[in-house]
């Protein structure tokens with residue numbers, strides 16, 4: 001992936017998105033949060049070629065080396081009465097999957113709630129963080145997509161992490177993918193959540209699998225029965241079905 005896709009991205013973004021492009025930063029979520037707190041509008045997006053301290057859920061590091069992925073954060077200004085971070089995450093997962101399918105012709109599956117997989121490897125992580133600047137609510141939606149494997153591989157993560165392509169994409173393609181994700185996200189975000197859920201369920205590979213849901217000290221082992229209308233994971237054990245709106249999933253035979 002030749003650096004950088006900045007120009008192509010700016011052209012495609014046009015007036016629709018206010019794009020900041022950084023060659024290197026610690027975390028685009030952190031930068032976008034700063035912009036939100038200065039009053040930046042919905043549609044502000046921060047892309048970085050490389051992150052030195054990208055992070056995911058539970059503050060875990062998100063490996064973001066230069067020249068291999070799309071790392072970006074989008075600022076949303078949701079209506080406080082209806083804001084739901086899980087819903088934003090589900091919507092983003094579907095948007096990424098559909099954009100990848102449209103632009104690269106590859107099919108991704110979803111591991112509830114915020115991971116996307118390709119050929120049994122995690123290729124994308126999503127992190128939605130809510131906050132307030134005075135009285136206004138904002139949400140930073142961070143997306144990290146491994147487009148091309150880094151030159152030195154994924155190191156200690158190579159059992160878990162993978163990339164979409166073997167060939168380095170050109171910058172025009174990469175920019176097209178970035179904008180397609182944003183366009184798809186907003187189209188879904190403004191539409192009916194039920195439509196989004198249908199697509200999310202279709203791509204979810206956990207259904208029917210035995211999992212352990214980990215929430216703090218709690219461990220709940222059971223069989224995944226599906227995803228309810230709020231996006232919560234339904235897990236059955238001993239004839240009782242529980243709905244989990246958050247938690248980490250451990251699988252016996254999968255990552």
Ligand code: BTN
Nearest residue numbers: 027054055056057125126142144
């Ligand atoms: C996860 O796997 O738990 C979520 C990973 C989210 C990573 C993205 S990369 C762009 C944005 N900046 C960050 O620091 N995190 C998100």
